[in-house]
Amino acid sequence: MFDALASGSRRLILxxxxxxxxxxxxxxxxxxxMKHGLNLTRQAVSQHLDVLEAAGxxxxxxxxxxxxxxxxxxxxxxxxxxxxxxTREGE
Amino acid sequence: MFDALASGSRRLILxxxxxxxxxxxxxxxxxxxMKHGLNLTRQAVSQHLDVLEAAGxxxxxxxxxxxxxxxxxxxxxxxxxxxxxxTREGE
DNA sequence: TTGACAGGCAAGCCACCACTTGCCTATTGT
DNA sequence: ACAATAGGCAAGTGGTGGCTTGCCTGTCAA
Numbered sequence: 001m002f003d004a005l006a007s008g009s010r011r012l013i014l015x016x017x018x019x020x021x022x023x024x025x026x027x028x029x030x031x032x033x034m035k036h037g038l039n040l041t042r043q044a045v046s047q048h049l050d051v052l053e054a055a056g057x058x059x060x061x062x063x064x065x066x067x068x069x070x071x072x073x074x075x076x077x078x079x080x081x082x083x084x085x086x087t088r089e090g091e
Numbered sequence: 092m093f094d095a096l097a098s099g100s101r102r103l104i105l106x107x108x109x110x111x112x113x114x115x116x117x118x119x120x121x122x123x124x125m126k127h128g129l130n131l132t133r134q135a136v137s138q139h140l141d142v143l144e145a146a147g148x149x150x151x152x153x154x155x156x157x158x159x160x161x162x163x164x165x166x167x168x169x170x171x172x173x174x175x176x177x178t179r180e181g182e
Numbered sequence: 183t184t185g186a187c188a189g190g191c192a193a194g195c196c197a198c199c200a201c202t203t204g205c206c207t208a209t210t211g212t
Numbered sequence: 213a214c215a216a217t218a219g220g221c222a223a224g225t226g227g228t229g230g231c232t233t234g235c236c237t238g239t240c241a242a
Contacts, residue, residue, distance in 0.1 A: 067189070076171065083105055100201095133219080139200085
């Protein structure tokens with residue numbers, strides 16, 4: 001989870017998916033380069049997406065020759081409560 | 092910020108501070124070893140605290156020969172809104 | 183059917199980071 | 213005063229994660 005967010009590139013990928021959800025790999029690469037000046041190989045982005053998906057932050061659906069990616073902030077909100085006082089009131 | 096949370100050891104340190112706030116360095120080392128089985132050098136913990144403090148997640152006050160550390164979840168809540176849909180409603 | 187497009191697999195390189203070791207300073211108690 | 217305690221500084225090491233390169237598979241359009 002946190003390890004998935006440790007990389008700035010992955011955070012940018014999440015930014016991009018938050019901005020326009022359901023992008024394919026190819027599309028992501030293009031937009032990352034255009035809008036964020038991030039010059040990454042397709043493989044690099046693909047590996048990042050694997051990590052994000054393993055962390056549950058991204059879900060992907062394969063359709064034909066495309067693979068669409070969707071952001072999921074669920075695990076995020078969950079993990080952020082870790083040091084939240086209000087969730088540990090028995091103290 | 093996120094880089095500060097990238098390390099599991101640092102997350103444990105935050106856990107410890109959340110459990111008992113205002114600990115000194117040596118106290119943290121002791122409790123981390125006892126309760127979490129984390130065998131770290133004092134220097135290691137010190138360096139982690141530096142990182143956490145640079146990220147604004149921990150504040151420290153030097154008193155005599157002690158340096159007390161306090162957790163601050165402020166930047167945390169801030170950063171978590173990054174991919175939160177409700178904060179970017181103009182879409 | 184064949185070429186272009188979208189994606190996957192595997193191995194290798196490199197820099198950074200977590201952690202240690204060794205030594206030094208400052209504060210406290212007796 | 214001086215020994216013990218609490219902490220700091222700096223340099224070194226090992227592992228791993230981010231990224232690349234090279235090649236292979238699958239899908240669509242003409």
